[in-house]
Amino acid sequence: MPADLAVIGLGHLGLPLAQAAVAAGISTLGYRTGPEAGSLTAAELRRMLARGFRPTTNPAELGRVRTAVICAPTPRGADGAPDLAQVKAAARTLAGRLRPHTTVILESPVPPGTTEEFLRPLLEAGSGLRAGRDFHLACSPSRVDPGNRDFGAANTPKVIGGLTPACTESAAAFYGRLTDKVVRARGPREAETVQVLETNYRQVNIALVNEMAVLCHDLGVDLWDVIRCAETKPFGFQAFRPGPGVGGHAVPQDLTGPTGRGLRMVELAQQVNSRMPQYVVQRAAALLNEHGKSARGARVLLLGVTYKPDLADLQGSPAHEIALRLMELGASVSYHDPLVPSWSVLDRPIPRADSLYEAVAGADLTILLQQHRTYDLQGLSVKAQLLLDTRGAAPTGAAHRL
Structure with missing residues (x-):
């Protein structure tokens, strides 16, 4: 037919x-x-x-x-x-x-x-x-x-x-x-280049706000409050928010060709964003150390391992590198994600927490990587021994933010 x-x-x-x-x-x-x-x-x-x-x-x-x-x-x-x-x-x-x-x-x-x-x-x-x-x-x-x-x-x-x-x-x-x-x-x-511009626009602006996250942490400044205030400007500003890395299917392009003239800003943005998983792990290790615990042997629970909230898609998710680096430090890593029934890193199955609140209470450190709608961050923050929020989703003061 x-x-x-x-x-x-x-x-x-x-x-x-x-x-x-x-x-x-x-x-x-x-x-x-x-x-x-x-x-x-x-x-x-x-x-x-x-x-x-x-x-x-x-x-x-x-x-x-x-x-x-x-x-x-x-x-x-x-x-x-x-x-x-x-x-x-x-x-x-x-x-x-x-x-x-x-x-x-x-x-x-x-x-x-x-x-x-x-x-x-x-x-x-x-x-x-x-x-x-x-x-x-x-x-x-x-x-x-x-x-x-x-x-x-x-x-x-x-x-x-x-x-x-x-x-x-x-x-x-x-x-x-x-x-x-x-x-x-x-x-x-022109049509093809529209997509190049749109994809790189996202990459560059996420890189900017990721760098701001690192800077603001060092300065003791609440970046999420900065963004909340900045987005009230009715012109010349669009709010982007930091995170543990950039996932998804879109491939940033610096378009370096025979002339060697690529998009230097895009190349730099990729470098910034690709460093975020390592930064998350550094913050995690520092938090554990501040509370008298070592990353080696620590029980670390990852919440949300997809690249986007409420979507069962792992393409390019920074959770993979974060889990790998934590395991390299000797941490015992498990995860919870309502959309991902099983998950492996380098062919090594990662244990899945069946009971969310029990897992959070039992973990030395819980890291929120993706904010799924089903997560009650207020309730989870009460149960958690330590909660590192990479999405700024938990109520103010209820978790350590990126």
Whole structure:
């Protein structure tokens, strides 16, 4: 049965797109590109299937759609740059079935120039068709924010940059069925660079506030009170908050190329943020020492090991490095997370606390790494012998803050 849309890649980008499409009444195929894991619940997937979503492993079905959106993941490679291997595989699979007049859109996070210089040749070579003449080609960077209850597909504008004006309009016509607002970029490179800017904006501002956290601790200043006051400014300031590190799927890019001219600020921000897990461990060891205990042999409980609150996603979570460094100091590490039934670090299973309050009471130190809604920080702080709050979530005075 033909479908209006094929979503190629069913990970954290593709599944939300497919979910929004079927909710809008668009018949949708889902084609998996690898061992992907999305963040939809079993109930959400059942609703999608009931509305006509069809997962498939048959690449021949990709030749029967009007629009194909590539949402293959691009994890960071060994050199720190996005790995385009799954995008390449998706393009080759699609190219062999590509029909004239199909609209192909790239949503995967990629460096500027990828749509024209990497994706286009693969599609043209495999199909014998010409982009911009025989089929439409565009880039529309994903703006998925898993777990965000305020902004979803309908009220998040979509940026679109097509190879030609006709390509842009074809992609805009598709996304116009999903979102209230479509923003047209001058071309694919501009659209790709939008995502680079948005991702790096987050990285740089988190780095700034993480450095402020270290500085304010040394000065004896309450950073969270500083942020509370600063965010009352109605212009020129957006509040970011510190944490134990930066997780998630977005890969910061400094875009260093043949000229050697990269984004120095982004490189520095990555260095700052990558040091935060070690800083958390240093603070933990110092707290234990101040209370007459050594990190070696200490019972340390980690609360919340996902990269984002209320989301069962461990991608890039700083909890992994924190647990590893604590174990290297000789600490006995356990964890609690309502969304993570089992967890391992370097193939070593980490014990999971079944009874939260008993575990908190029995730990020499409890470290809040992620603020899930189910955590009652007031109650937990009463039970804890020592509580290090890396999220500023506990009531003032109830815990040691980052």
